[in-house]
Amino acid sequence: MELSHILDNLNDSQRQAVSAPPSNLLVLAGAGSGKTRVLVHRIAWLVQHEGYHPNSILSVTFTNKAAAEMKGRIEELMHTSTAGMWVGTFHSIANRLLRRHWKEAGIAQDFRIIDSDDQLRLIKRVYAELEVDEGKWPYKQAQWFINGQKDEGRRAGHIQAPELDLYLRNMQRIYLAYEQACERGGILDFAELLLRAHELWLNNPDLLHHYQQRFRHILVDEFQDTNTIQYAWLRVLAGDAVPMTIVGDDDQSIYGWRGAKIENIQKFKKDFKDPSMIKLEQNYRSTKRILDSANQLIAHNPDRLGKNLWTEGELGDPISLYAAYNEHDEARFIVDRIEEWASQGNSRIDAAILYRSNAQSRVLEEALVRASVPYRIYGGHRFYDRLEIKNALAYLRLLSNRDDDAAMDRVINTPTRGIGGKTLDILRQHANEQNISLWAAAKDLLSSNSLTGRARTTLGGFFDLIQQLSADTAGCDLYEQVDHVIQSSGLLEHHAKEKGEAGQARVENLKELVNAAKQFETGTMPLSALQDQDPDLELSPLSQFLDQAALDAGDLQADESHDYVRLMTLHSAKGLEFPLVFLSGMEEGLFPSRMSNEEPDRLHEERRLCYVGITRAMQKLYMSYAEVRRLYGSETYNKVSRFIRELPQEHLEELRPKASLSIPVSSKPSQLSAKNNVEIPDTGITLGQNVRHKLFGDGVVTNYEGKGDQARVQINFENEGSKWLVVGYAKLEAI
DNA sequence: ACTGTAGTGATTTTT
DNA sequence: TCACTACAGT
Numbered sequence A: 001m002e003l004s005h006i007l008d009n010l011n012d013s014q015r016q017a018v019s020a021p022p023s024n025l026l027v028l029a030g031a032g033s034g035k036t037r038v039l040v041h042r043i044a045w046l047v048q049h050e051g052y053h054p055n056s057i058l059s060v061t062f063t064n065k066a067a068a069e070m071k072g073r074i075e076e077l078m079h080t081s082t083a084g085m086w087v088g089t090f091h092s093i094a095n096r097l098l099r100r101h102w103k104e105a106g107i108a109q110d111f112r113i114i115d116s117d118d119q120l121r122l123i124k125r126v127y128a129e130l131e132v133d134e135g136k137w138p139y140k141q142a143q144w145f146i147n148g149q150k151d152e153g154r155r156a157g158h159i160q161a162p163e164l165d166l167y168l169r170n171m172q173r174i175y176l177a178y179e180q181a182c183e184r185g186g187i188l189d190f191a192e193l194l195l196r197a198h199e200l201w202l203n204n205p206d207l208l209h210h211y212q213q214r215f216r217h218i219l220v221d222e223f224q225d226t227n228t229i230q231y232a233w234l235r236v237l238a239g240d241a242v243p244m245t246i247v248g249d250d251d252q253s254i255y256g257w258r259g260a261k262i263e264n265i266q267k268f269k270k271d272f273k274d275p276s277m278i279k280l281e282q283n284y285r286s287t288k289r290i291l292d293s294a295n296q297l298i299a300h301n302p303d304r305l306g307k308n309l310w311t312e313g314e315l316g317d318p319i320s321l322y323a324a325y326n327e328h329d330e331a332r333f334i335v336d337r338i339e340e341w342a343s344q345g346n347s348r349i350d351a352a353i354l355y356r357s358n359a360q361s362r363v364l365e366e367a368l369v370r371a372s373v374p375y376r377i378y379g380g381h382r383f384y385d386r387l388e389i390k391n392a393l394a395y396l397r398l399l400s401n402r403d404d405d406a407a408m409d410r411v412i413n414t415p416t417r418g419i420g421g422k423t424l425d426i427l428r429q430h431a432n433e434q435n436i437s438l439w440a441a442a443k444d445l446l447s448s449n450s451l452t453g454r455a456r457t458t459l460g461g462f463f464d465l466i467q468q469l470s471a472d473t474a475g476c477d478l479y480e481q482v483d484h485v486i487q488s489s490g491l492l493e494h495h496a497k498e499k500g501e502a503g504q505a506r507v508e509n510l511k512e513l514v515n516a517a518k519q520f521e522t523g524t525m526p527l528s529a530l531q532d533q534d535p536d537l538e539l540s541p542l543s544q545f546l547d548q549a550a551l552d553a554g555d556l557q558a559d560e561s562h563d564y565v566r567l568m569t570l571h572s573a574k575g576l577e578f579p580l581v582f583l584s585g586m587e588e589g590l591f592p593s594r595m596s597n598e599e600p601d602r603l604h605e606e607r608r609l610c611y612v613g614i615t616r617a618m619q620k621l622y623m624s625y626a627e628v629r630r631l632y633g634s635e636t637y638n639k640v641s642r643f644i645r646e647l648p649q650e651h652l653e654e655l656r657p658k659a660s661l662s663i664p665v666s667s668k669p670s671q672l673s674a675k676n677n678v679e680i681p682d683t684g685i686t687l688g689q690n691v692r693h694k695l696f697g698d699g700v701v702t703n704y705e706g707k708g709d710q711a712r713v714q715i716n717f718e719n720e721g722s723k724w725l726v727v728g729y730a731k732l733e734a735i
Numbered sequence B: 001a002c003t004g005t006a007g008t009g010a011t012t013t014t015t
Numbered sequence C: 001t002c003a004c005t006a007c008a009g010t
Helices: A012-018 A035-048 A064-078 A090-100 A116-130 A139-151 A166-185 A190-203 A205-214 A228-238 A264-271 A288-298 A327-343 A358-370 A387-400 A405-411 A421-434 A438-447 A453-472 A478-488 A491-496 A500-522 A541-551 A600-614
Strands: A025-029 A057-061 A086-089 A112-114 A187-189 A217-220 A244-248 A276-280 A319-326 A351-355 A375-377 A565-569 A578-583 A617-631 A634-637 A652-654 A690-693 A697-705 A712-717 A725-728 A732-734
Touching (some): A035 A064, A090 A228, A116 A139, A116 A405, A166 A405, A187 A190, A327 A351, A327 A617, A387 A491
Parallel strands (some): A057 A086
Antiparallel strands (some): A617 A634, A690 A732, A712 A725
């Protein structure tokens, strides 16, 4: 077979990685070094050169987006379908295994997956059941605890809680009751999928052996993001039988706070047999100055595997640093730069504004709106997370599995049908006492005539509604089922009644859900990246659709327009690239976050986050910080981020050179009026004078304060309307 | 069932 | 500051 297409157009290290013998291999892939390319080409190499059957390849990613991209590129390169290959996220692959082997895994055949929102609701119910005081032990803390334990592979029963450790004893109690509630409802949360998949191997040696025979090679993307249970799952599956190719970058590990173990990369080198390592250091994305800056920054971190990005490309522009007076000034500056860039014939889609925390987006958004610049904020609510969608899905879940308490809990009185708190209490108590699901409890109470009056009527009404919906939609197409459910349940009407535009939007979303169901069935799903149906399994379309909704974000396709700026957190920018990038809020306390100040490891992760941010930029990078920032209602005066100081100064261009207007002011901060015509000492500039600033244009000097090189001049700029703007160290010329 | 108010807490997020 | 929650009152 002609194989040149697999190895052509690769650089030396890429080619080495792709064509390495099929044994354990670690590919240390720097940002923008073509790691997906290497993974895809390696799969093609294994199949077309080493003669592996496509079915014997297992390729694991973290996000659906990455999995979808990989599938697409494999098909493009190999001109074959990826249908037989196992390419998916850890969670979707775990789900696929558990759907097949639910018996061996000891779970319900029709188990449903719940997201963290439903998980929290369930935990709240457990609290009520156990009469735990929420004030003492916040719900979120229990959720954090449970997920953390599962990520480490620990069950509630494994925990050794000393009698005096009240925290641990309480958490264990909650974890235990939560486990039971999940068991009762046939519910699996995200962490449980992974834990069960791991236990599946441990408890069923024959099954493990079967899959070790089946998979001849395992490939893992973003290995630095694996947590303990994911590593363990891979470790057991691979054993000494299945070689692995892992790709990762320790310098881009930014998810330690949610359990990712950066050391898993080093562990791989120790735990797996004869691993070889190849570094991909040639970068095809950024200019030399950007790469040099990133390299020098990350060099401040200890214990790196070590890697230096280089490029054959241009030196490029310096990194521009802007010291804004406050967050509004910063936002205005960024918007001005974008408009300047757009006016030079560039597209706004090529520009991204990145920030450390979501709270920062608001001011930026305001500035964009004021300047009528189109933008889109990334992150936040996923399609399947919206209230109305979750409600609709809960009805569908209940149709698929009556025992799904999380679903029942959500819709039993949505829309309101007069089932009051008292009735619910009775129902829950009965369910707990009998250790049965809410649905079973309702059935019990209704048939035993132990309810009276209104409670009986309303609960009976709900019971009949679900049965009726089920009967009505038997044999229907999926989309008809969805459509029927949102209408007959009264959900559509309920949301339509909501006042304002919100109601309208919700109705639209519900219609979009029907549409999504239609497209899901016909296999033309633009909402989705998943499409990970197991051809060997007979799962109802509804179940498949619900799995999809649980495991996939359902992100809408990018807009038709290519003229909007993108705003996102540094975390969600990982894996992306933009010609023009702004890193905003480069201040101590914000970035690095004050929460990371205590532990060195957390600070290192912040530094890696900055490294990720810098390496997103292809052509031009701006960084900015605000001297004063309003945060949580009070003004904070932050120092410039240490990360700025860690950059090579020769690649930095300060848009406000400090030296150009250093004002030795010995007097107290002044409140002098602009009319006074007082000279600011040693500057030759007087209050009331007209000045020109190279970025802001013309203005009037109206005040100064501070002393020494801390002095600030306050200038009222004409083009800023009546706004006051204080500019420190500004380069000014008199006009 | 809806509405008002007082209290609270506030990186980062995928599945 | 502000957005979200729990709870009390109608």
